[in-house]
Amino acid sequence: MNRSSFIIDKIFNKERLSRAEALELVSTATIHDLGQAAYSARTRVYDNQAFFVYNQHLNFTNICANACRFCAFSKRPGEKGSYTLSIDQVKEAVSSRLDEPVNEIHVVGGLNPELGYDYYLNLLEAVRKLRPRVKIKAFTAVEIAYLSDKYELSHEKILKDFAGAGLDALPGGGAEVFSPALRQRLCPEKVSGRRWLEIHETAHKLSIPTNCTLLFGHIETWEDRIDHLLALRELQDKTGGFLCFIPLPYQPGHNELAAKGPDGIEFMKMIAMARIVLDNIPHIKAYWAFSGIKAAQLGLWYGADDFDGTIVEEKIGHAAGADTPRGLSIDKLKDYIRSAGFDPVQRDSFFKQIQHPF
Ligand code: V47
Numbered sequence: 001m002n003r004s005s006f007i008i009d010k011i012f013n014k015e016r017l018s019r020a021e022a023l024e025l026v027s028t029a030t031i032h033d034l035g036q037a038a039y040s041a042r043t044r045v046y047d048n049q050a051f052f053v054y055n056q057h058l059n060f061t062n063i064c065a066n067a068c069r070f071c072a073f074s075k076r077p078g079e080k081g082s083y084t085l086s087i088d089q090v091k092e093a094v095s096s097r098l099d100e101p102v103n104e105i106h107v108v109g110g111l112n113p114e115l116g117y118d119y120y121l122n123l124l125e126a127v128r129k130l131r132p133r134v135k136i137k138a139f140t141a142v143e144i145a146y147l148s149d150k151y152e153l154s155h156e157k158i159l160k161d162f163a164g165a166g167l168d169a170l171p172g173g174g175a176e177v178f179s180p181a182l183r184q185r186l187c188p189e190k191v192s193g194r195r196w197l198e199i200h201e202t203a204h205k206l207s208i209p210t211n212c213t214l215l216f217g218h219i220e221t222w223e224d225r226i227d228h229l230l231a232l233r234e235l236q237d238k239t240g241g242f243l244c245f246i247p248l249p250y251q252p253g254h255n256e257l258a259a260k261g262p263d264g265i266e267f268m269k270m271i272a273m274a275r276i277v278l279d280n281i282p283h284i285k286a287y288w289a290f291s292g293i294k295a296a297q298l299g300l301w302y303g304a305d306d307f308d309g310t311i312v313e314e315k316i317g318h319a320a321g322a323d324t325p326r327g328l329s330i331d332k333l334k335d336y337i338r339s340a341g342f343d344p345v346q347r348d349s350f351f352k353q354i355q356h357p358f
């Protein structure tokens with residue numbers, strides 16, 4: 001029996017892997033063996049189910065004080081193509097889909113120095129008023145940190161204010177890769193990985209659940225990826241507040257980084273390793289808008305249990321050249337999940353099943 005089959009046995013026996021074991025596994029196991037182990041871990045919890053959500057993305061501004069090397073979405077103030085939605089425009093965007101059974105509104109934007117603290121509260125209140133029952137998943141830890149520095153407010157105060165105005169959960173963006181050396185090369189102005197984790201820990205303590213991400217397939221190594229997963233696993237042991245992990249495949253278009261992006265095998269390995277290492281984070285998302293629909297379908301066989309949602313309309317990956325639709329109808333989403341061999345289950349942001357969606 002070689003070493004990787006010993007490690008694979010541990011996965012089938014629901015035993016946690018160490019850093020050394022995870023690294024050994026990913027460098028020695030075949031994609032088939034990895035996939036089988038990750039599939040078994042996903043299937044013993046969710047059987048044949050695969051989740052999706054009826055959601056709407058709202059990117060309220062692309063003006064950003066940072067200039068992350070991998071980002072093709074952000075613009076400088078006054079730059080051609082820059083925009084900021086007024087609160088009235090936010091209301092229009094939400095109102096334009098009031099006839100649809102949207103369950104989640106996902107709100108993120110750039111760090112626009114022109115927007116005051118009130119803008120964020122007014123935005124949440126406006127969405128909440130128009131959609132009293134929708135789950136609002138809004139503002140990354142990067143945005144919370146920016147507001148905290150600008151207005152000298154604690155993370156806790158901001159999160160409490162936002163929850164009071166309607167926020168239900170935080171999205172997982174801005175984690176990138178936690179390695180300080182890589183962050184220096186990728187996004188030197190961005191909050192540290194340590195502070196990103198602290199903000200999520202504070203949210204969890206306030207009973208605000210959050211998601212988490214890893215931007216992969218650029219200049220990072222498997223060591224960097226595994227260390228990132230282990231930092232997430234450690235926080236989750238402490239708080240239990242992460243709902244879902246989303247590995248974000250780097251999109252190489254129109255950005256300074258000029259790396260290649262992961263191929264299909266690398267994408268499947270990443271999903272499988274996330275399922276295997278993150279034994280305490282319940283959901284792993286195959287994010288079709290970044291990976292492509294075909295890869296996301298296969299991702300369900302490699303450990304993912306979530307397909308994300310209707311989206312309409314994704315801007316961040318598409319600015320960087322993502323060659324996928326900007327949104328999907330609910331029927332198409334279900335068809336893709338069914339034709340991949342799984343039973344589609346509609347959920348809300350907290351992964352509660354929606355019994356009678358329409
Ligand atoms: O924070 C930016 C990343 C993130 C690129 O929480 C890029 O449910 C790839 O976090 N290539 C935003 N990625 C997306 C995100 C997300 C998406 C869907 C669901 C959830 C969730 C979160 O996209 C950013 C950044 O990490 N990003 N540029 C790029 N060129």
Ligand code: SF4
Pocket residue numbers: 064065066067068071072073074109110111142187190
């Ligand atoms: Fe700004 Fe976010 Fe783009 Fe970085 S990834 S430049 S913080 S919008």
